[in-house]
Amino acid sequence: MPTAVSLFSGCGGSDDGLRAAGFDVLMANDVLAYARDLYTENFGGTEYVLKDIRQIKHFPSADLLIGCYPCQGFSQAGVRQPDRNINFLYREFVRALRLIKPKAFVVENVSGMVREDNFHLFQNQVVRFRTSGYRVRSAILDARHFGVAQERRRLFFVGIRSDLGETYEFPHPTHRLPGEEPSSLPQCPTIKDAIGDLPAWPEGEIDVQPFHWYYLSRNRYRGWDEQSKTIVASSRHAPLHPSSPKLLRVHTDKWIFESDAPARRISYREAARLQGFGDLRFPETQGIASRYRVIGNAVPPPVFKAVAAALPDVW
Numbered sequence: 001m002p003t004a005v006s007l008f009s010g011c012g013g014s015d016d017g018l019r020a021a022g023f024d025v026l027m028a029n030d031v032l033a034y035a036r037d038l039y040t041e042n043f044g045g046t047e048y049v050l051k052d053i054r055q056i057k058h059f060p061s062a063d064l065l066i067g068c069y070p071c072q073g074f075s076q077a078g079v080r081q082p083d084r085n086i087n088f089l090y091r092e093f094v095r096a097l098r099l100i101k102p103k104a105f106v107v108e109n110v111s112g113m114v115r116e117d118n119f120h121l122f123q124n125q126v127v128r129f130r131t132s133g134y135r136v137r138s139a140i141l142d143a144r145h146f147g148v149a150q151e152r153r154r155l156f157f158v159g160i161r162s163d164l165g166e167t168y169e170f171p172h173p174t175h176r177l178p179g180e181e182p183s184s185l186p187q188c189p190t191i192k193d194a195i196g197d198l199p200a201w202p203e204g205e206i207d208v209q210p211f212h213w214y215y216l217s218r219n220r221y222r223g224w225d226e227q228s229k230t231i232v233a234s235s236r237h238a239p240l241h242p243s244s245p246k247l248l249r250v251h252t253d254k255w256i257f258e259s260d261a262p263a264r265r266i267s268y269r270e271a272a273r274l275q276g277f278g279d280l281r282f283p284e285t286q287g288i289a290s291r292y293r294v295i296g297n298a299v300p301p302p303v304f305k306a307v308a309a310a311l312p313d314v315w
């Protein structure tokens, strides 16, 4: 079984996909205690190092290195500040890459990285990967194409060590989106497929803060037969549950509910399902904001599985 080291592992979305693709994850790492708690509660057998990556000096040797470094500075959801320190954690990933020298690596990040104001950082990463000895490809993938009931476009870098003489090809979609040309591919699942069997109003699992003006500055609603809007880390900005009334646009950045029927955000458990996780056990060590946060930060496991399974057999 090929081995992997995972950095910026969060609660384990990427690593769950990696295991499903047949990898043994030797080490995971993050600074967030609740990410570690959720990971170790649900995915045993991996050493989880709870530490700032900058303090880790030694890594196990492995065939594959993966990392989904944070993205606040590039993200539509976060503050767009391309010069924030957090945006330079990719250098830590490259440090680990040069120490471990795995046969391949996979990185996931927000698609905003390729926007004009961040493009120098995108290019800088490519240069560092190449000068570390890897042939690098990148692509933006939409989770819906891989059977996840959520619109989530993310950038992936995949590198294969140059001496192996292989070039990576990204996986073809396994699912068809609504409106795409008919093909033999199955339709992408809907919100109903993903969460339709869960309780209608799961007390204690929903962020019930009022819907403030910023929340209502855009459409947060999707119906049962659609795919979810992107699940983000902030519980306050979780999409509406489809049982809520629809939102109507009354001004450029202003939406109102079409009726007074009860409205709610999706719960953190529903968010996990819409991210493509199986049913997770949520430890009681922290409250609901932390649960939404680590789930919203995660890579949908089916997407990571597809990317890892498409790696050439260089092991």
Ligand SMILES: C[S@@+](CC[C@H](N)C(=O)[O-])C[C@H]1O[C@@H](n2cnc3c(N)ncnc32)[C@H](O)[C@@H]1O
Pocket (backbone or CB within 6 Å): 008, 009, 010, 011, 012, 013, 014, 015, 029, 030, 031, 032, 035, 051, 052, 053, 054, 067, 068, 069, 070, 071, 089, 294, 297, 298, 299, 300
């Ligand atoms: C995009 S999330 C990773 C998601 C994860 N791969 C998953 O699929 O669940 C980025 C992670 O980087 C972690 N992080 C931020 N700064 C860090 C640091 N200095 N050292 C280690 N981890 C850090 C965050 O806590 C966050 O969990």
